[in-house]
Amino acid sequence: MSVSEHPLRKYTRRHITRTTTCPGCGIGTVSQAILRAIDELGLDMDDFVFVSGIGCSAWIPSPFYAADTLHTTHGRPIAFATGVKLGLPDKNVMVVSGDGDLTAIGGNHLIHAARRNVDLTVVLVNNGIYGMTGGQTAPTTPRGLTTITSPYGTMEHHFDIAPMVAAAGASFVARWTTYHPRQMTRSIKKGIQKKGFALIEAVSQCPVQYGKASKLGSAVRILEYFKENSVRIDKARAMEAEALAGKIIVGEWVDIAKAELTQEWTELRRKLREESECHKLI
Secondary structure (H helix, E strand, O other): OOOOOOOHHEEEEOOOOOOOOOOOHHHHHHHHHHHHHHHHHHHHHHHEEEEEEHHHHHHHHOOOOEEEEEEEEOOOOOHHHHHHHHOOOOOEEEEEEHHHHHHHHHHHHHHHHHHOOOOOEEEEEOOEEEEOOOOOOOOOOOOOOOOOOOOOOOOOOOOOOOHHHHHHHHOEEEEEOOOHHHHHHHHHHHHHOOOOEEEEEEEOOOOOOOHHHHHOOOHHHHHHHHHEEEHHHHHHOOOOOHOOOOOEEEEEEEEOOOOOOOHHHHHHHHHHHHHHHHHOOO
């Protein structure tokens, strides 16, 4: 009996046969959404540079994808990606990393890249906890949740990532959970095509750490929670704040056209070269 090959396997390195993810992790769903978006757009992996940082989600592109990848220092993937994009403006530069990496130590890079509107696509996997290092409280951990670093419950308020990045100036912002893989794929496609900073927040299950801390337990139960507690943004805008407590607002916050940094830098270089040539002729 022959076993058919996964249709997205062509985008991965053949010698990588195992992943580092735990059973039930949502990273596989997010990874397939990324590759499916690339496949449906008819793009080539040679047209991409993937950049990731430190954490479980950073292992999505590196070393699994058959593409140019940068596995960078903790919190710095957006900074590295900005340099890649400015140096190679014709490449599709995608950052794939987790909420701990991109909103804690990397928080300033995130909001300033959105402010500058650099042409990057950022897929931020949000599992609400530091999953790889033992389950510590993260900037995205819901207030009141008991973790190994907050045994009496997290007292800090969590980051609401999608609207925060939209307010910082991004051109495209969306949020979906791993219960919404088709919607996530469509938004990633839009993010790749957007000329400007695009963030797709992927709310994902971590049954090993978050499941234990939240008492939700298994991946199936967390996915059921995503299903039961997700509210589309158009509906949420008409709801009272009290009714939205504990809900996950999903959908697309922003999809606009505005000046993009890479194009402006490219145009500035062109003008400076022309001026330099004119001076030589004088």
